Amino acid sequence: MIFSAETQWWQMCVALAVALLLSTAIGFERQSKNKSAGMRTHAMVGLGAALFMVVSKYGFSDVLMVDLVRLDPSRLAAQVISGIGFIGAGLVFVRRNQVRGLTTAASIWVTAAVGTSAGAGLVWPAVFVTAAHFVIVYAYPVMSRKLRFGLPGRWVLRVTYLDGVGALRDVLSTCTEESFQVQGFTTTRGSGETKRVVERLIQRDEATVTAEFIEIELEIEGSAASSTIVSRLSQLGSVTEVSLVDEAE
Incomplete structure (x- = not known):
């Protein structure tokens, strides 16, 4: 799916939904093998990364098209991505050989993506990702318990x-x-x-x-x-x- 400059908000949401689906599939495979990062973590990371990319591609078209201004406003979003990585890393810790805080760190990543999207004027993609976050948080644990394959x-x-x-x-x-x-x-x-x-x-x-x-x-x-x-x-x-x-x- 290749978007043009006239890409509509619903098309962006379709791309985000695809990212959510594929990331969930990868997380499902990891969780089926009882790994530390499961469906929720992978889904949040993939969804946040997709929203960052959407913002980078479509969040600055109004600035770039005014009088042919030659600049790269997406560099600010790139700095947000780098900075949020330090915060997320501080939330992850190991206790008795078990990794904790991965899902919380991933939610911080998604929150940064939502804030960047809203700030760039892409309101509907930000709303879509926020709604998807609540689905991941509340629905995925139920799915995980039903799909554990006997794993404790x-x-x-x-x-x-x-x-x-x-x-x-x-x-x-x-x-x-x-x-x-x-x-x-x-x-x-x-x-x-x-x-x-x-x-x-x-x-x-x-x-x-x-x-x-x-x-x-x-x-x-x-x-x-x-x-x-x-x-x-x-x-x-x-x-x-x-x-x-x-x-x-």
């Missing part, structure tokens, strides 16, 4: 519980009962202010012991849905909070 999922859970009541043992045993394997965990003791809050809660229940909040990040792996283990852990009496930090991709 990996999650990081943040669990807060009361110290000194055997809560950690209960948390680990609950994960095992739900067929999740604990790959590792790190713990953080609550602050002094948190300790005072816990003491007030214990006094209100007429208990005589004092305790602190302990925050633990669990890296788990299993074939069941993450909502299952979150629900089970939330039902433990010694657990005060459970949240899903991220899903490896």
Whole structure:
């Protein structure tokens, strides 16, 4: 598909949709082999790159056609691409040989492309990519769970519980009962202010012991849905909070 100078906005959106489809296909192959970067990451990177190219080709035609001005305004967009790479790199980190933050870094890349497109006056391509981003974020995880080919999922859970009541043992045993394997965990003791809050809660229940909040990040792996283990852990009496930090991709 080759566009002319009179390319319409819907034709640009078609090109973006093709980029989204092809990038998703590549990401699907990577995710089927349980690699770090899956469908969401590949789709966002491909979609953002396509929008940057659309902006570079069609975002400056109004400037270049006025009195035959000889300049290259696309160089500013190129600097945006270079600069956003540093921000994205700072969001990616490795924890216990697992790469984290790839999808977040890819979303920053897409956001930069959307901002560049809107600034260049290509409003509809920017709207299309923004809508596609929400599809990737909300629909792709559902697709991923249905297309895992039996491969286990990996999650990081943040669990807060009361110290000194055997809560950690209960948390680990609950994960095992739900067929999740604990790959590792790190713990953080609550602050002094948190300790005072816990003491007030214990006094209100007429208990005589004092305790602190302990925050633990669990890296788990299993074939069941993450909502299952979150629900089970939330039902433990010694657990005060459970949240899903991220899903490896």
